[in-house]
Amino acid sequence: MLAKRIIPCLDVKDGRVVKGINFVELRDAGDPVEQATIYDAQGADEICFLDISASPEGKATIVDIVKRTADCLFVPLTVGGGVRTVDDCRKLLEAGADKVAINTAAIRNPQLISDAAKRFGAQAIVVAIDAKKRPDGGYEIYSHGGRTPEGLDGLDWCKQMADRGAGELLLTSMDRDGTRAGYELTLTRLIADAVSIPVIASGGVGVLDHLVEGLTIGGADAVLAASIFHYGEHTIAEAKAHLRSRGVAIREPWTA
Amino acid sequence: MCYVLRVQIAVIDSGSGNLRSVQRALLAAGGQPSFTSDPEVVRKADRIVVPGQGAFGDCMSNLRSQGLDQAIAEFVAAGRPYFGICLGMQILLESSEESPEEAGLAILKGAVKRFAPSVGKVPHMGWNQILHAKPELLMAGIPERSYFYFTHSYYALPANEDAIALRCDYGGSFAAALRQDNIFACQFHPEKSQGAGLQLLRNFVTC
Numbered sequence: 001m002l003a004k005r006i007i008p009c010l011d012v013k014d015g016r017v018v019k020g021i022n023f024v025e026l027r028d029a030g031d032p033v034e035q036a037t038i039y040d041a042q043g044a045d046e047i048c049f050l051d052i053s054a055s056p057e058g059k060a061t062i063v064d065i066v067k068r069t070a071d072c073l074f075v076p077l078t079v080g081g082g083v084r085t086v087d088d089c090r091k092l093l094e095a096g097a098d099k100v101a102i103n104t105a106a107i108r109n110p111q112l113i114s115d116a117a118k119r120f121g122a123q124a125i126v127v128a129i130d131a132k133k134r135p136d137g138g139y140e141i142y143s144h145g146g147r148t149p150e151g152l153d154g155l156d157w158c159k160q161m162a163d164r165g166a167g168e169l170l171l172t173s174m175d176r177d178g179t180r181a182g183y184e185l186t187l188t189r190l191i192a193d194a195v196s197i198p199v200i201a202s203g204g205v206g207v208l209d210h211l212v213e214g215l216t217i218g219g220a221d222a223v224l225a226a227s228i229f230h231y232g233e234h235t236i237a238e239a240k241a242h243l244r245s246r247g248v249a250i251r252e253p254w255t256a
Numbered sequence: 257m258c259y260v261l262r263v264q265i266a267v268i269d270s271g272s273g274n275l276r277s278v279q280r281a282l283l284a285a286g287g288q289p290s291f292t293s294d295p296e297v298v299r300k301a302d303r304i305v306v307p308g309q310g311a312f313g314d315c316m317s318n319l320r321s322q323g324l325d326q327a328i329a330e331f332v333a334a335g336r337p338y339f340g341i342c343l344g345m346q347i348l349l350e351s352s353e354e355s356p357e358e359a360g361l362a363i364l365k366g367a368v369k370r371f372a373p374s375v376g377k378v379p380h381m382g383w384n385q386i387l388h389a390k391p392e393l394l395m396a397g398i399p400e401r402s403y404f405y406f407t408h409s410y411y412a413l414p415a416n417e418d419a420i421a422l423r424c425d426y427g428g429s430f431a432a433a434l435r436q437d438n439i440f441a442c443q444f445h446p447e448k449s450q451g452a453g454l455q456l457l458r459n460f461v462t463c
Contacts, residue, residue, distance in 0.1 A: 001384070001385060001425065002376070002380065002382050002383070002384045002426060003382060003383045003384065003403060004382075005382050005383065040450070045382065045383055067276075070276060070277055070280065071280055072280075074277075074280075074281060074284070074447065074448060074449070074450045074451075074453060074454060075405070075448060075449075075450050076405060076407075076448050094276070095276070096276045096277055096280075098277070098407075098448065118311075119310075120309070120310060121309055121310045121311065122379060122409065123309075123379050123381065123407040123408065123409075124309070167379050167381065167407075168379075168381060196373055196377060196378060197377055197378070197379065198377045198379070198381050198382070221377060221381070221382065222382070251383040251403040252403065254402070254403075254450055254451030254452050254455075255451075
């Protein structure tokens with residue numbers, strides 16, 4: 001049976017791991033390569049790096065970090081943040097990333113997703129989507145790390161990205177990100193049911209039951225979380241044990 | 257001075273995709289991988305690994321333009337160990353629904369099909385369990401129902417069911433790995449399958 005995936009996400013700025021609270025307040029918490037290795041050992045099904053560096057120097061650093069991480073990581077690695085062109089994708093994939101996540105650039109130029117999927121295969125292309133509830137119903141798509149509303153309808157946008165060849169959607173609720181109140185389950189279920197590609201739920205995990213909810217009520221194929229793992233509140237192994245106890249199909253750790 | 261003798265493995269670089277993780281995993285499994293796109297090197301290699309990403313048609317046309325299709329066929333005919341990963345498994349068959357215009361290596365009879373939408377989300381992406389379809393030396397130490405990492409929209413359908421070494425269930429049973437004589441090829445990615453994948457590669461390196 002295909003297992004649901006648990007994906008710890010590390011926000012990386014200028015080569016260091018940070019985690020935003022509502023994308024604003026940042027705390028420094030370590031070396032990305034070391035963190036990724038720890039998550040791998042704990043049984044993470046995938047690792048995600050989100051590069052939030054603003055400077056060109058920071059952008060160059062992430063390629064080096066991906067290389068060093070891929071050297072000692074034997075689970076899939078997704079890298080996102082500031083990926084703008086097919087060539088940006090190529091650099092990250094050649095450095096050892098298995099997938100690249102594209103957000104703002106897909107909004108500016110949806111053709112990028114078609115081009116990148118054709119070149120590298122759909123399995124390598126994740127579209128990251130930041131969505132926020134509209135007061136009058138539906139969801140608004142945001143760009144630039146959740147700062148700029150784009151006037152795009154969330155459901156339509158997700159369908160379009162799937163049609164253009166995205167292999168997976170990384171769906172973040174702007175309303176929930178950093179709140180620890182749980183995933184936005186209505187949004188997650190809406191999109192998971194509407195597209196034929198896997199959906200990763202993101203934004204808002206505060207307790208382990210939120211992971212269960214995202215995968216069951218939300219219908220997500222994978223759950224992404226950061227702070228709950230990052231500050232040592234829970235290990236990946238604890239999360240998996242909890243999910244298993246709730247009847248969710250989870251990859252058993254390799255013990256040989 | 258202590259020397260560790262590592263088994264030389266030629267990793268075919270067909271120009272489609274990242275080979276770094278395959279290289280690192282083979283090193284971790286105790287092998288000495290080197291990349292090649294030279295048909296002569298392939299003909300003389302002791303054992304080859306054929307990874308693959310991207311589209312079936314692109315991969316086949318890259319192999320053909322470099323004369324690698326012939327070299328791989330001769331290598332296999334010589335009876336030396338072939339290990340295919342993902343597209344490196346699919347190209348062994350005669351054709352693929354992904355690229356109907358481009359023939360496969362046709363070393364195995366059968367075709368590559370796209371998953372029907374009814375099976376679930378496509379790509380089939382994530383960790384799924386394997387079932388042994390027949391005894392397989394390379395699976396030594398890897399229990400039934402171990403998890404491997406898959407990411408694919410197409411699957412191999414060999415004409416001869418006996419060629420199936422491992423099965424996997426995704427809205428129905430499909431071939432997770434093929435074995436015919438000196439050929440072993442898997443749909444999943446051992447280089448991304450943590451301990452189980454490294455064990456499989458270790459078995460190949462020491463076979």
